[in-house]
Amino acid sequence: MPHFGLIDEHKYGPVESLLMRARLHIRCGRRRVGENGKISLGILTLYDALNSALQWYVQIPENEHLARQNPDRDFRDDRTIYIFLQESGIIDNSLEYDALNEIVDNALKEELVGYDCASLLDRLQNVMTQLGVMPFDEAALPPEDPATV
Numbered sequence: 616m617p618h619f620g621l622i623d624e625h626k627y628g629p630v631e632s633l634l635m636r637a638r639l640h641i642r643c644g645r646r647r648v649g650e651n652g653k654i655s656l657g658i659l660t661l662y663d664a665l666n667s668a669l670q671w672y673v674q675i676p677e678n679e680h681l682a683r684q685n686p687d688r689d690f691r692d693d694r695t696i697y698i699f700l701q702e703s704g705i706i707d708n709s710l711e712y713d714a715l716n717e718i719v720d721n722a723l724k725e726e727l728v729g730y731d732c733a734s735l736l737d738r739l740q741n742v743m744t745q746l747g748v749m750p751f752d753e754a755a756l757p758p759e760d761p762a763t764v
Contacts, residue, residue, distance in 0.1 A: 630674045635756075637664045640663050640664030644661035648736065649732075655726045657732070658718060658732070666693040672700070709742065
């Protein structure tokens with residue numbers, strides 16, 4: 616994965632490491648979906664970015680009360696978090712999580728040659744902006760390691 620060796624968890628801590636992972640995966644996923652033979656890998660990377668962002672969002676100090684106030688929900692489950700954030704109006708309905716899961720399932724099975732990722736990227740970036748993960752300065756991120764694919 617694009618974050619291997621780039622995140623110092625001792626420096627960032629477990630919660631901020633999730634934010635760094637999300638940002639690294641956004642950067643790498645956007646690049647990958649534009650490369651021949653890496654569209655599926657890019658989609659999977661972006662999906663991981665979203666799930667890291669969701670976990671980060673509910674664990675940051677100003678939002679950790681969400682899980683305590685909703686003990687009937689499993690905030691370890693990314694889909695549960697996503698649906699909760701939509702229902703709460705924190706994020707809009709621009710990206711349907713179950714539809715994204717279907718695309719991810721297909722990407723796991725085969726290379727999605729010719730898949731147009733523009734709309735997916737726009738919707739994903741919209742959600743990342745609503746969560747506070749984007750925008751960010753890519754120059755502030757550690758440089759990519761070509762060995763991570």
